[in-house]
Amino acid sequence: MTSQQAGQTGPAGEDTGGPERRVRVVLVDDHRMFRTGVQAEIGRTEATGVEVVGEAADVDQAVTVITATRPEVVLLDVHLPGGGGVEVLRRCAPLMGTAERPVRFLALSVSDAAEDVIGVIRGGARGYVTKTITGTDLVDSIFRVQEGDAVFSPRLAGFVLDAFASTDAPPIDEDLDRLTQREREVLRLIARGYAYKEIAKQLFISVKTVESHVSAVLRKLQLSNRHELTRWATARRLI
Known part of the structure; x- marks a missing residue:
């Protein structure tokens, strides 16, 4: 002290x-x-x-x-x-x-x-x-x-x-910037293979809210399913 x-x-x-x-x-x-x-x-x-x-x-x-x-x-x-x-x-x-x-x-x-x-x-x-x-x-x-x-x-x-x-600013990822912080967290957990119920429990939100976040992420990133989402997140080293 x-x-x-x-x-x-x-x-x-x-x-x-x-x-x-x-x-x-x-x-x-x-x-x-x-x-x-x-x-x-x-x-x-x-x-x-x-x-x-x-x-x-x-x-x-x-x-x-x-x-x-x-x-x-x-x-x-x-x-x-x-x-x-x-x-x-x-x-x-x-x-x-x-x-x-x-x-x-x-x-x-x-x-x-x-x-x-x-x-x-x-x-x-x-x-x-x-x-x-x-x-x-x-x-x-x-x-x-x-x-x-x-x-x-x-x-x-x-x-x-x-x-x-680095004196060079990191490149801006415009796609990622479209997502809210909560959407990024849901995206990361989906990409790691978590089920909706597991995500809901970890983030203290409802399964319905998880589903809404996933739908918003897919719409904003123009992806069709969680497999494409996982590939997208992996390519950006988000998992």
């Missing part, structure tokens, strides 16, 4: 138990139970210094809550109804650029796919950690992002270094 993280001391030198640092956070994730768990883990303000000032489950809610509360840090899931974390970043870009009290974003996602990591970093997020992170490390990551540091889960840092090492 650093001196910054140590508890405050009273007149007699006793530890008062409260952290010196404070940070206001908004949680953006479409799974209510996950938000509740994160709130319970990090939102004990007197112990962690983290105050959760708002929550959101989709893009529109996120933009509204972030704009109203102006937190120091937003914990942002990559896959959200309404366009995903990248859309939240796009719509909140003016808040990130303010000189006084900028809003900074830390992606917190189950996905460790390179395109997800690179997408939100290009969108302006200051870091990306996976949901396997411990509560203690998450609190530390939040404070580091508040202070302007870039924070990544160890294996994800390589994706970002590789993506930005």
Whole structure:
């Protein structure tokens, strides 16, 4: 524990138990139970210094809550109804650029796919950690992002270094860009051979919703069936 993280001391030198640092956070994730768990883990303000000032489950809610509360840090899931974390970043870009009290974003996602990591970093997020992170490390990551540091889960840092090492920008895949973040996740799981029921269970959505996403993917990519879809995804190394 650093001196910054140590508890405050009273007149007699006793530890008062409260952290010196404070940070206001908004949680953006479409799974209510996950938000509740994160709130319970990090939102004990007197112990962690983290105050959760708002929550959101989709893009529109996120933009509204972030704009109203102006937190120091937003914990942002990559896959959200309404366009995903990248859309939240796009719509909140003016808040990130303010000189006084900028809003900074830390992606917190189950996905460790390179395109997800690179997408939100290009969108302006200051870091990306996976949901396997411990509560203690998450609190530390939040404070580091508040202070302007870039924070990544160890294996994800390589994706970002590789993506930005070249002076040449990677080619834009217009077909892939037509898909929402959720559609990309369904596409990846379909290409890996998952059944609709398995996809629904993993993504916490209904089978009917999975079917709707698959239909949308096939229509946007002008493909006929899941076999063509699998070949398409394999050619782009999405699986």
